[in-house]
Amino acid sequence: MITIAEWRERLESERCYDLISELFDRIERSKLNAFITLNKEEALRLAEEYDKGKLKGKLAGIPVAVKDCISTRGLRTTCGSKMLHNYIPPFDAHVVERLRQEGAIIIGKTNMDEFAMGTTTETSYFGVVRNPYDLERVAGGSSGGSGACLGGDESVLALGSDTGGSIRCPASFCGVVGLKPTYGLVSRYGLIPYANSLEQIGPMACCVEDCAKLLEVIAGKDPRDSTNAGVEFRFNPVDRKFKVGIIGEMGGNDDVMGKFEEVVNEIIKPNFEVVEVSMPSFKYALPAYYIIAMSEASSNLARYDGVRYGYALDKLDTWTKYFSKVRAEGFGEEVKRRIMLGTYALSAGYYGKYYLKALKVRTLVKRDFERALKDCDVLIAPTMPALPFKIGELADPLTMYKMDVNTVPINLAGVPALSIPIGFVKGLPVGMQIIGRYFEENTILSFALKIEREVKHEI
Numbered sequence: 001m002i003t004i005a006e007w008r009e010r011l012e013s014e015r016c017y018d019l020i021s022e023l024f025d026r027i028e029r030s031k032l033n034a035f036i037t038l039n040k041e042e043a044l045r046l047a048e049e050y051d052k053g054k055l056k057g058k059l060a061g062i063p064v065a066v067k068d069c070i071s072t073r074g075l076r077t078t079c080g081s082k083m084l085h086n087y088i089p090p091f092d093a094h095v096v097e098r099l100r101q102e103g104a105i106i107i108g109k110t111n112m113d114e115f116a117m118g119t120t121t122e123t124s125y126f127g128v129v130r131n132p133y134d135l136e137r138v139a140g141g142s143s144g145g146s147g148a149c150l151g152g153d154e155s156v157l158a159l160g161s162d163t164g165g166s167i168r169c170p171a172s173f174c175g176v177v178g179l180k181p182t183y184g185l186v187s188r189y190g191l192i193p194y195a196n197s198l199e200q201i202g203p204m205a206c207c208v209e210d211c212a213k214l215l216e217v218i219a220g221k222d223p224r225d226s227t228n229a230g231v232e233f234r235f236n237p238v239d240r241k242f243k244v245g246i247i248g249e250m251g252g253n254d255d256v257m258g259k260f261e262e263v264v265n266e267i268i269k270p271n272f273e274v275v276e277v278s279m280p281s282f283k284y285a286l287p288a289y290y291i292i293a294m295s296e297a298s299s300n301l302a303r304y305d306g307v308r309y310g311y312a313l314d315k316l317d318t319w320t321k322y323f324s325k326v327r328a329e330g331f332g333e334e335v336k337r338r339i340m341l342g343t344y345a346l347s348a349g350y351y352g353k354y355y356l357k358a359l360k361v362r363t364l365v366k367r368d369f370e371r372a373l374k375d376c377d378v379l380i381a382p383t384m385p386a387l388p389f390k391i392g393e394l395a396d397p398l399t400m401y402k403m404d405v406n407t408v409p410i411n412l413a414g415v416p417a418l419s420i421p422i423g424f425v426k427g428l429p430v431g432m433q434i435i436g437r438y439f440e441e442n443t444i445l446s447f448a449l450k451i452e453r454e455v456k457h458e459i
């Protein structure tokens with residue numbers, strides 16, 4: 001894995017152009033399938049500019065990979081779907097504008113579950129992403145390409161998006177750091193939506209400090225996103241005695257719990273005040289999340305009709321036939337399932353029974369977090385309940401949904417959470433989630449920095 005500090009050190013003696021070319025050679029030979037589209041020409045041109053001293057900014061000359069649901073002007077943005085396989089956005093997302101302003105080199109668009117719906121990147125129209133530690137296993141999802149390219153030395157930084165765990169899951173499975181920011185900290189302008197009320201774009205990196213640096217660049221005011229809080233972020237590590245709450249309701253299998261408990265006993269308990277916290281609403285969080293996410297998805301995806309949005313067919317027909325054909329051909333199975341379930345949950349007769357009830361659960365989850373975080377500075381839990389799965393292992397949708405049990409409550413509440421590697425079991429990485437108060441990313445990252453220093457990273 002390559003940190004910003006290591007990349008900069010190499011830049012002192014080597015040309016940026018050569019380093020970026022080397023990176024593309026590596027990507028082109030790679031078996032991970034982390035990228036859908038490469039931005040080779042522009043990246044090499046920017047590298048040349050860097051070498052001439054013309055590219056300036058906080059991330060000058062640093063390669064960044066961007067998840068393929070984030071709009072990039074002139075660069076294909078597919079959302080992992082056949083529906084958008086040839087879509088070239090005419091504008092940049094807010095976060096991409098910020099990257100460009102700071103001199104970052106966008107090397108390509110990363111593979112993802114179709115419309116970010118999934119936990120393994122197996123629903124991508126462009127094929128599964130493989131885990132850098134075991135090619136027979138998944139890299140997690142839905143930002144699987146962003147996780148894999150970092151774990152596999154194919155980028156220094158990456159952007160992901162997280163609706164119910166999509167940054168934290170691949171970070172955990174690929175042994176890297178990933179942060180889901182507080183809802184409203186990072187503008188969603190230019191993010192192709194899956195479930196607007198739940199999702200945030202967030203930074204992924206090979207160490208805590210780099211993750212914080214990338215957040216500094218992408219966070220902040222943007223009037224084009226009405227939910228943007230207008231808050232800037234600066235990393236200013238604090239050194240104090242954190243009070244840590246362990247969430248009793250978030251667990252995992254023996255592999256994961258063995259490692260998590262080892263870290264709690266050997267690193268966390270000796271250094272911090274630790275208490276157990278209980279979140280009674282969490283047993284309803286998973287179904288509530290899926291009802292809300294699918295409802296929002298069904299409404300968001302209505303725009304892909306082959307006329308206003310989405311790919312067009314050569315042969316015209318009556319409106320309903322044309323519309324149905326475009327959607328039948330353009331969407332994959334999981335996306336169709338969610339559109340149907342979401343439409344059902346929102347329909348007149350069932351709205352109160354499902355959608356409204358889910359919103360009530362959401363309020364309870366929020367209250368549980370607020371209560372626990374009044375007493376504790378941070379809360380911890382395993383990010384994922386299991387090690388990276390074998391490709392094809394999670395055969396039915398419900399089994400897949402259940403794997404999000406530890407990540408979705410965070411999105412329901414809108415609080416920030418970071419996944420950090422805590423070591424390896426059976427040669428595969430394990431991640432721990434650190435959750436904090438609204439807009440207290442600084443506390444989370446400061447605490448994570450301390451954990452990172454203590455963790456044993458040998459495989």
Ligand code: GLN
Pocket residue numbers: 116117118119141142161162163164165166167194293404
């Ligand atoms: N796995 C979850 C889902 O499928 C989360 C996805 C995400 O965060 N985009 O909805």
